[in-house]
Amino acid sequence: MxxxxxxxxxxxxxxxxxxxxxxxxxxxxxxxxxxxxxxxxxxxxxxxxxxxxxxxxxxxxxxxxxxxxxxxxxxxxxxxxxxxxxxxxxxxxxxxxxxxxxxxxxxxxxxxxxxxxxxxxxxxxxxxxxxxxxxxxxxxxxxxxxxxxxxxxxxxxxxxxxxxxxxxxxxxxxxxxxxxxxxxxxxxxxxxxxxxxxxxxxxxxxxxxxxxxxxxxxxxxxxxxxxxxxxxxxxxxxxxAPPDPGVLSVERYLAPGGKRLRFANVFAANDPESTLMNINQLLDLGAVDRPLNVVINCRPDRVERNGQMGSIIPELRPDRVFVIGHPARSAIDAIPAEWRDRAVDLGGDHRDGEEFVHELLGHLDASSSLVAIGNIHGQGEVLLEHLAELPADETDEADGPAAAAPAAPDPYAGAPYENDPYENDPYENDPYENDAYENAPHQDAAYADAGYEGGGGYENAGYESAPYQNAAPQAGDPYAAGPYADPYAQVPYPAGLYQDGSHPDGPSPQGAVGIEAATPVPAWPQPQPQVRPFPGQGHQHRQNPGEPR
Structure with missing residues (x-):
């Protein structure tokens, strides 16, 4: 021993x-x-x-x-x-x-x-x-x-x-x-x-x-x-830089029966807030459109998350909700009663992939969008594998009766300007191109208190809640009466962009407000950086960003 x-x-x-x-x-x-x-x-x-x-x-x-x-x-x-x-x-x-x-x-x-x-x-x-x-x-x-x-x-x-x-x-x-x-x-x-x-x-x-x-x-x-x-x-x-394999993406497929499908893989955003933010961005940009269908993939070790995905269905307002994986009831029971009749249970995690994908595609309209949420593992991977086998839809979406609100090849290339006469380049013929304020857009005192300090409401890439949407038009503005007024033309830089009030395009009218610029790590390299402040005011070492100095 x-x-x-x-x-x-x-x-x-x-x-x-x-x-x-x-x-x-x-x-x-x-x-x-x-x-x-x-x-x-x-x-x-x-x-x-x-x-x-x-x-x-x-x-x-x-x-x-x-x-x-x-x-x-x-x-x-x-x-x-x-x-x-x-x-x-x-x-x-x-x-x-x-x-x-x-x-x-x-x-x-x-x-x-x-x-x-x-x-x-x-x-x-x-x-x-x-x-x-x-x-x-x-x-x-x-x-x-x-x-x-x-x-x-x-x-x-x-x-x-x-x-x-x-x-x-x-x-x-x-x-x-x-x-x-x-x-x-x-x-x-x-x-x-x-x-x-x-x-x-x-x-x-x-x-x-x-x-x-x-x-x-x-x-x-x-x-x-x-x-x-x-x-x-x-x-x-x-x-x-190459994107991550799990990055938010939208693919266009031709499904059996000549159906046209736009599919968004939103599996990576597997919490409710991120899921809603991703899908709303896709809708705002026109990358997906209605009729909108949602597929929820359930996992037995993520029952709470399955229910979270079901609970956000009223905010997505889909035509149908397809539930795959196991246990499907954990997501269906969390869907509010008035929306539950739109749920389609496609079976548990042992159902043949080709069988449930065929049934899912059979429920879709001639032209529709499908977003996948929840978690990718299990039946989610099977779904992606079978959809990838469908032929790509390379046709012009403007052709044929099934076309519906086409997305531009580049999802950011002007989707909000659906009928804008400047669709291909919204600034090409901008009458303000040589505006006297081009190099100093905020020096005019008339704009100093215009209420733009918050920096605009474009944080989630949508425009419906933009604070400038109903702003009073400026005198002489040729776009004042037009529904497609340039949403960026009057959005100035947030106040106090740099600590000393400087800015490449001229001084900020609000002065130097914000979190103190961080000193770069001295080992590498110079010059010293300029750091953006917390929105509003306050010193970076304050306990409350909203507390005045």
Whole structure:
């Protein structure tokens, strides 16, 4: 027995020594990477990771990235990528050690990592032991993973904050829980920087060949500024970056019987708020249209989420709701009674894929749209596989009686201007092209108190709630009486865009208001960046962003 104890003791000592040596090697690898960006949040982490990496690559920085979402990828400095190998297909935060080792071999300027931990304790370990980020990103706080992070949004915000770097910088686009994040940042001596989505124009958003959100772009631009990459260069780098496999996409298919189908894969947005935001954006842009059909994929280990997807059906107002996977009743029972007769149960998770897809397509009209929500795993993957086998619809949607509100090839290329005479280029013949205010649009005192400080209501890429929609027309405005007045013509830059009140196009009329500009990490490179403020007023170290100085 004494011999066994000795063997056990020796083995423990060997493991302890090996662990210490591995930790020292890991920390040495981290030291070879000057800037480390850790992306955390509930939705959009993979897309933000790719956008940040693309922006930094565009600025000439050698950048390595790693995503974890729909398909984990290791992204090399030349933007090529490969799947992350996992033993037995099981994800584990320890794999970050190997990623850092591979990244350090490139001697990069920056490493952008997506946080793969859900448990709050693991999120803290991921930051303090595995990545030790110099810049943290906390993209948003949404209702998800409540069993691990807490039942309320404040609890989730505090859990996510455990990935904030101590004595570092954290960038966020979260507005509703900013106060909670500020408290957590102050406790870690972390400088919290707000990335304002309103600073991203619709014109800049149209440069992407895939769907993304202003919040994601604003975060990536802020990170790029912190590392000395100018806005135009960063945007071009993001345009060139390959999208994530789980990115929001719309495909057009020809279904049996000559039916024309526009299909939107919204599986990646698997919480109610993100799902609604994605679908509303697609509707606003004309990428999908009505009649709208919804398919909910259910999973036995996500019963609560199945019910959440069913509960938002009245807000989507679909013609039909197809339920696949198991247990289907968890989603159908959550649909309000007045909408439940539109639900079609296509069977459990053991039903043949070809059979339930054929039945689903049989319920559709001659021309319709279908959005898939819930979770991709299980029958969702089967659905995507069978739809991908359908022939692509490459015909002009303007032909034939089945055509309905065609979407432009580029989903951002002017969908809101359905009957606009300037549809192909809404600014081509703009009578204000040589306007005297072109280079100083806000110097006229008449506009100083015009109420535009909020930056407009285009945050979700829709126009129906835009605060300028019913604004009194300006004298002499040739578009004043027209229903398609240029929605961007009178939207000025938000007040206090830069701390000193400066702006490339002239001074801001509201003066210098906002969160103090964050100092870039001194190790790389100059010049010092300019950081966008929290909307409204207040110092970045205040406890309440809405509290006046």
């Amino acid at each position: 004494l011999f066994l104890y000795c063997v056990l003791l020796v083995c423990c000592l060997v493991m302890l020594i090996a662990g210490i040596l591995e930790q020292r090697r890991h920390f040495a690898n981290l030291d070879h990477i000057p800037h480390r960006v850790l992306v955390n949040g509930i939705r959009g982490k993979s897309s933000i990771t790719r956008l940040c990496a693309g922006a930094l690559r565009g600025g000439g920085l050698t950048t390595v990235a790693k995503t974890t979402g729909t398909a984990a990828r290791f992204i090399h400095p030349d933007a090529t990528e490969e799947p992350v190998y996992r033993k037995f297909g099981i994800a584990n935060v320890v794999e970050q050690i190997g990623i850092v080792r591979r990244a350090a071999a490139y001697r990069p300027h920056a490493l952008v990592m997506e946080c793969m931990a859900v448990m709050p304790a693991l999120q803290e370990i991921n930051q303090s032991k595995l990545i030790q980020s110099t810049i943290g990103v906390l993209c948003n706080v949404r209702e998800d993973h409540v069993a691990e992070m807490g039942p309320t949004l404040d609890d989730i915000a505090r859990s996510l904050s455990r990935s904030m770097p101590h004595d570092g910088i954290c960038v966020t686009a979260e507005k509703e829980r900013f106060d909670v994040l500020q408290e957590e940042a102050d406790a870690r001596n972390c400088r919290l920087v707000y990335a304002d989505p309103d600073t991203v124009s619709d014109e800049e958003l149209r440069g992407f060949s895939w769907f993304t959100f202003k919040e994601n772009v604003a975060i990536a631009l802020t990170v790029a500024e912190l590392l000395g990459v100018d806005r135009e260069t960063a945007l071009q780098g993001m345009y060139d």
